[in-house]
Amino acid sequence: MAERFDVVVLGGGPAGEHAVGRCTVAGLTTALVEQELVGGECSYWACMPSKTLLRPGQVLAAARRVPGAAQAVSGRLDADQALARRDWMTSGWDDKGQVEWLERVGATLVRGRGRLVGERTVAVDAGEGPARTLTARCAVILATGSSPFIPPIEGLHGIRRWDNRAVTSAKAVPARLLVLGGGAVGAEMAQAWRRLGTREVSVVEAAERLLPGEEPFAGEEVAGAFADEGIAVILGTKMVAARRVADDAPVVATLEDGRVMTADEILVAVGRRPNTADIGLETVGLEPGRPVPVDDTLCAAGVPGSWLYAIGDVNGRALFTHMGKYQARIAVDALLRRPVCDEADHGMVPRVTFTDPQVASVGLTERQARDRGVSVRVVRVPLQATAAAAVAGEDVTGTAQLVIDEARQVVVGATFTGPDIDGLLHSATVAIVGEVSMDRLRHAVAAFPTLSEVWLELGLAYRAGRASSDPDAKGAWS
Numbered sequence: 001m002a003e004r005f006d007v008v009v010l011g012g013g014p015a016g017e018h019a020v021g022r023c024t025v026a027g028l029t030t031a032l033v034e035q036e037l038v039g040g041e042c043s044y045w046a047c048m049p050s051k052t053l054l055r056p057g058q059v060l061a062a063a064r065r066v067p068g069a070a071q072a073v074s075g076r077l078d079a080d081q082a083l084a085r086r087d088w089m090t091s092g093w094d095d096k097g098q099v100e101w102l103e104r105v106g107a108t109l110v111r112g113r114g115r116l117v118g119e120r121t122v123a124v125d126a127g128e129g130p131a132r133t134l135t136a137r138c139a140v141i142l143a144t145g146s147s148p149f150i151p152p153i154e155g156l157h158g159i160r161r162w163d164n165r166a167v168t169s170a171k172a173v174p175a176r177l178l179v180l181g182g183g184a185v186g187a188e189m190a191q192a193w194r195r196l197g198t199r200e201v202s203v204v205e206a207a208e209r210l211l212p213g214e215e216p217f218a219g220e221e222v223a224g225a226f227a228d229e230g231i232a233v234i235l236g237t238k239m240v241a242a243r244r245v246a247d248d249a250p251v252v253a254t255l256e257d258g259r260v261m262t263a264d265e266i267l268v269a270v271g272r273r274p275n276t277a278d279i280g281l282e283t284v285g286l287e288p289g290r291p292v293p294v295d296d297t298l299c300a301a302g303v304p305g306s307w308l309y310a311i312g313d314v315n316g317r318a319l320f321t322h323m324g325k326y327q328a329r330i331a332v333d334a335l336l337r338r339p340v341c342d343e344a345d346h347g348m349v350p351r352v353t354f355t356d357p358q359v360a361s362v363g364l365t366e367r368q369a370r371d372r373g374v375s376v377r378v379v380r381v382p383l384q385a386t387a388a389a390a391v392a393g394e395d396v397t398g399t400a401q402l403v404i405d406e407a408r409q410v411v412v413g414a415t416f417t418g419p420d421i422d423g424l425l426h427s428a429t430v431a432i433v434g435e436v437s438m439d440r441l442r443h444a445v446a447a448f449p450t451l452s453e454v455w456l457e458l459g460l461a462y463r464a465g466r467a468s469s470d471p472d473a474k475g476a477w478s
């Protein structure tokens with residue numbers, strides 16, 4: 001017999017969990033269907049373990065920039081301890097804590113693989129016994145996330161390789177690591193493992209620079225840092241073949257220019273595909289294997305009755321945990337028939353690549369803004385124009401750039417690079433989302449000496465009519 005709930009959420013990653021939380025707060029009876037671990041990719045094989053693996057190297061690098069502290073950290077990073085802390089962060093890949101939270105908020109966890117079998121109905125196969133049938137009075141929310149995309153490179157599908165799961169859960173430091181893909185995941189993991197002790201790390205990226213979705217200077221600065229710490233970066237070249245003669249033999253990869261590269265592990269980090277191949281989309285008139293199309297309330301487009309929603313990576317709009325959670329709030333408000341509009345992924349997505357230097361950005365790049373016909377004005381200043389950069393340590397460099405819609409005199413894009421600049425990002429997001437005028441922004445005074453004073457430098461550059469200031473110049477503090 002079917003079990004009835006107000007809402008059935010399919011997939012317990014950050015988007016699904018957040019939706020469950022919002023539903024239960026609203027007093028809706030809610031079932032969460034999860035086939036693996038409650039917490040999803042983010043908690044166990046993506047954001048949390050990857051940032052934890054990066055952290056020891058970042059702390060060490062920060063200390064080494066400060067005379068006095070540098071002398072105290074002359075030893076090597078302890079990889080075993082770092083991996084143990086990663087294990088702690090993922091609770092040893094055990095979701096007990098998250099299951100307890102579900103119990104506390106009064107949601108029902110249904111373990112097993114779920115799929116739509118018609119309007120408002122989900123069948124759950126737990127592997128043993130008959131499938132359970134769940135029906136939703138109000139809505140079904142799809143939050144099944146995404147999986148790594150493995151490109152059609154000769155030999156690659158048949159060999160043992162690392163994906164985001166293997167690279168974030170590895171138990172030992174490989175001697176040689178080859179990274180296919182120089183986007184955020186590839187760049188972060190290349191640096192994490194290099195700093196954890198991998199002797200040879202190479203990144204192969206088909207585009208002409210690292211982090212191709214970001215401003216060109218961002219990828220260039222990261223590539224410069226990689227060169228300094230011995231990470232090889234090969235740009236503008238595709239991998240065409242990969243093979244291992246045995247499962248435990250080295251991987252030998254061939255690039256299109258004929259170069260042959262040998263490594264112990266190969267990380268494939270070239271993108272994601274939505275988990276929609278086998279969730280019953282065809283039973284409600286949608287196409288399997290593709291991102292679920294949604295409107296601005298996250299309601300599935302083309303499905304009558306406004307009962308099906310899709311949030312997080314599964315809709316392909318903005319593949320970040322914070323965006324999945326934002327969409328969860330929008331979707332739950334929408335199913336409660338509150339007026340909403342998901343507009344944050346229309347060009348305002350904040351994102352951070354947690355390399356050293358970090359790259360934090362929100363809104364449009366200069367190129368995107370020009371392509372949209374915005375009357376673009378760009379101002380760019382060096383981070384070292386702030387006193388805080390000098391206090392942070394020696395050779396602390398970076399860049400802050402605003403893309404300004406000159407017609408409206410508002411910021412439409414911002415990019416910051418440098419160590420520990422992620423804290424600057426939200427001020428830019430507020431300026432963009434709030435459409436705060438450049439004139440008004442000058443009254444948002446930043447405390448001295450914080451990196452936020454880079455906003456003062458940006459404002460001065462804007463009013464002075466400069467496109468960018470001299471990268472060697474000291475700022476107002478000097």
Ligand SMILES: Cc1cc2nc3c(=O)[nH]c(=O)nc-3n(C[C@H](O)[C@H](O)[C@H](O)COP(=O)(O)OP(=O)(O)OC[C@H]3O[C@@H](n4cnc5c(N)ncnc54)[C@H](O)[C@@H]3O)c2cc1C
Nearest residue numbers: 011013014015035040041046047114145312313319320321
């Ligand atoms: C290495 C790496 C690092 C990242 N770092 C960051 C970061 O620092 N910050 C950030 O914002 N984003 C980061 N991301 C992206 C982030 O992990 C994803 O955007 C986020 O996990 C998406 O959340 P989700 O809930 O949509 O899906 P997921 O986290 O993928 O969760 C989906 C869940 O659905 C379950 N599921 C799937 N199909 C079914 C089914 N049929 N039945 C039952 N359950 C099912 C899965 O088991 C899974 O638990 C990173 C990604 C990677 C790969």
